[in-house]
Amino acid sequence: MQPDFAARIEELEARVESLERGGQENKLSMVVFSGDLDRALAAFIIATGAAAMGMEVMLFFTFWGTPLLRDPKKSAPGKDMMGTMFGAMLPKGAAKARLSKMHFAGLGTKMMRDLMAGKNVASLPQMIDLAAELGVKICVCDLSMNLMGFKREEMLDYPDLMYCGVATFLEQAMGSKVQLFI
Amino acid sequence: MSDDITVTRELDLRNLSCPMPLVKISKGIKDVAVGQVVKAVTSDPGALADFPAWAKTSGNQILKTEQAGDETSFFIKRLK
Numbered sequence: 001m002q003p004d005f006a007a008r009i010e011e012l013e014a015r016v017e018s019l020e021r022g023g024q025e026n027k028l029s030m031v032v033f034s035g036d037l038d039r040a041l042a043a044f045i046i047a048t049g050a051a052a053m054g055m056e057v058m059l060f061f062t063f064w065g066t067p068l069l070r071d072p073k074k075s076a077p078g079k080d081m082m083g084t085m086f087g088a089m090l091p092k093g094a095a096k097a098r099l100s101k102m103h104f105a106g107l108g109t110k111m112m113r114d115l116m117a118g119k120n121v122a123s124l125p126q127m128i129d130l131a132a133e134l135g136v137k138i139c140v141c142d143l144s145m146n147l148m149g150f151k152r153e154e155m156l157d158y159p160d161l162m163y164c165g166v167a168t169f170l171e172q173a174m175g176s177k178v179q180l181f182i
Numbered sequence: 183m184s185d186d187i188t189v190t191r192e193l194d195l196r197n198l199s200c201p202m203p204l205v206k207i208s209k210g211i212k213d214v215a216v217g218q219v220v221k222a223v224t225s226d227p228g229a230l231a232d233f234p235a236w237a238k239t240s241g242n243q244i245l246k247t248e249q250a251g252d253e254t255s256f257f258i259k260r261l262k
Contacts, residue, residue, distance in 0.1 A: 052205045
């Protein structure tokens with residue numbers, strides 16, 4: 001009996017392997033365009049969930065998502081007027097992100113954060129740490145950095161943080177099973 | 183009682199919300215050898231559907247699910 005089973009399993013394994021190679025890789029590529037707290041939370045829950053399930057995850061931060069990666073403890077002097085303005089008006093890091101609805105001049109967002117803390121849901125900065133632990137890769141859009149006047153030295157110390165353009169994202173996306181835009 | 187299943191490790195995931203139970207079990211399963219069983223106790227309602235989905239994609243097996251009030255215990259065997 002045993003030799004039969006072994007041969008069968010070997011054959012099946014070979015077939016599964018070739019199927020896996022031909023198809024898309026077990027990767028998730030996600031654009032984080034929004035800087036809203038609720039949307040960013042969803043992005044990170046999906047990213048960490050996917051990583052926990054064995055997927056390779058790449059997040060591409062662009063536009064309003066870019067300021068979420070600012071380190072509140074760092075600053076970047078020497079910006080021009082537009083850069084300084086963006087720097088002041090946009091949230092300084094994930095802890096300052098606002099809800100997309102019901103922000104209510106800060107009351108709504110505060111309420112949501114308290115609600116999450118009360119139900120033991122990780123905060124956005126905690127989710128970013130978790131993502132780092134799980135090996136989620138983050139690529140920041142150079143164009144957005146440029147337009148909004150952000151400097152690399154004011155960004156978070158995220159492991160292997162990369163700066164890239166759209167081709168980097170697209171190349172990853174093309175080879176991924178799951179592609180998302182938040 | 184689960185006398186027929188030998189639990190090598192128990193993970194207390196109670197009061198943890200999405201995605202933490204998932205993250206913890208994906209790490210926790212690596213702490214036992216292949217063929218051993220982890221008992222994960224969770225109170226997160228989302229975990230009821232999440233754990234079977236995780237088991238399927240990670241290639242592990244849920245031997246048994248036990249419900250006690252709003253706590254669910256998953257007996258998971260590491261297959262690879």
